[in-house]
Amino acid sequence: RKEVEQDPGPFNVPEGATVAFNCTYSNSASQSFFWYRQDCRKEPKLLMSVYSSGNEDGRFTAQLNRASQYISLLIRDSKLSDSATYLCVVMNTGFQKLVFGTGTRLLVSP
Amino acid sequence: DTAVSQTPKYLVTQMGNDKSIKCEQNLGHDTMYWYKQDSKKFLKIMFSYNNKELIINETVPNRFSPKSPDKAHLNLHINSLELGDSAVYFCASSQDAGGTYEQYFGPGTRLTVT
Numbered sequence: 001r002k003e004v005e006q007d008p009g010p011f012n013v014p015e016g017a018t019v020a021f022n023c024t025y026s027n028s029a030s031q032s033f034f035w036y037r038q039d040c041r042k043e044p045k046l047l048m049s050v051y052s053s054g055n056e057d058g059r060f061t062a063q064l065n066r067a068s069q070y071i072s073l074l075i076r077d078s079k080l081s082d083s084a085t086y087l088c089v090v091m092n093t094g095f096q097k098l099v100f101g102t103g104t105r106l107l108v109s110p
Numbered sequence: 111d112t113a114v115s116q117t118p119k120y121l122v123t124q125m126g127n128d129k130s131i132k133c134e135q136n137l138g139h140d141t142m143y144w145y146k147q148d149s150k151k152f153l154k155i156m157f158s159y160n161n162k163e164l165i166i167n168e169t170v171p172n173r174f175s176p177k178s179p180d181k182a183h184l185n186l187h188i189n190s191l192e193l194g195d196s197a198v199y200f201c202a203s204s205q206d207a208g209g210t211y212e213q214y215f216g217p218g219t220r221l222t223v224t
Contacts, residue, residue, distance in 0.1 A: 042217070042218075043200055043215035043216060043217055043218055044153065044200075044215050045215070046212045046213070085151070087153070097155060097158070097166055098155060098213060099155075100152070100153040100154070102150065102151060102152050103151055
C-alpha cells in the first residue's frame with residue numbers, strides 16, 4: 001500500500017465549477033501536510049500547507065482529519081489556469097522527509 | 111533570479127556511461143534534496159543533505175552518489191547508467207530541519223538513457 005494515496009483522475013470540470021480532491025495517508029506519525037501543484041513538465045510548487053483547523057487561501061480550502069488520516073483540497077470557481085496535477089504531500093518525523101502522492105490531474109475547460 | 115537551478119536541463123546518454131547533474135540554490139537554505147520522478151510521475155526522495163551532511167539516504171543503488179561541496183550546492187553523480195534510470199531528477203532546498211518549511215524545487219533534469 002502506498003504511503004500517500006490519491007485518485008489520479010483526471011478530473012474534467014468546466015470553468016467556474018467547484019472540485020474537491022481527497023488524499024489518505026498511512027503513517028499516523030506524519031506531522032505536516034501540504035498540497036503541491038505541478039504543471040506539465042514543470043517542477044512542483046507549494047500550493048498550501050494543511051492545518052488541523054482547516055485553512056483557506058482565496059479559492060482554495062484545505063482540510064485535515066487526523067483521526068481518519070485524510071486530507072482534502074477544495075477549489076471553488078475553477079479557472080483554466082488551475083489545470084495542473086495536485087500532489088498531496090505528508091512530512092514524517094525527522095529531517096523534513098516529504099512523501100508525495102502520485103497526484104490528481106485536473107483539467108478545467110472553457 | 112533563479113532560486114534553485116540545475117544543469118543540465120536535458121541529458122541523453124547511453125547505458126553504461128557515467129554522468130553528473132549539478133544543483134545550486136541561492137536562497138541561503140541549509141537543506142538540499144534530490145528527488146526522482148519516474149515515467150508514472152511518482153516523485154520520490156533519494157537523498158537529503160543538511161549543511162553538507164547526508165541526513166536522508168533512501169534505498170538507492172550505490173551507483174548514485176550525491177556530493178555537497180558547500181551548503182549551496184548538491185550534485186548527483188550516476189555511474190554505469192541503466193535504462194531504468196531514465197526519469198526527471200529534481201533538486202530542492204528548504205530552510206533548516208524541523209518545522210514546516212516549504213521546499214523549493216529546481217526545474218528538473220530530464221535524463222534519458224538509451
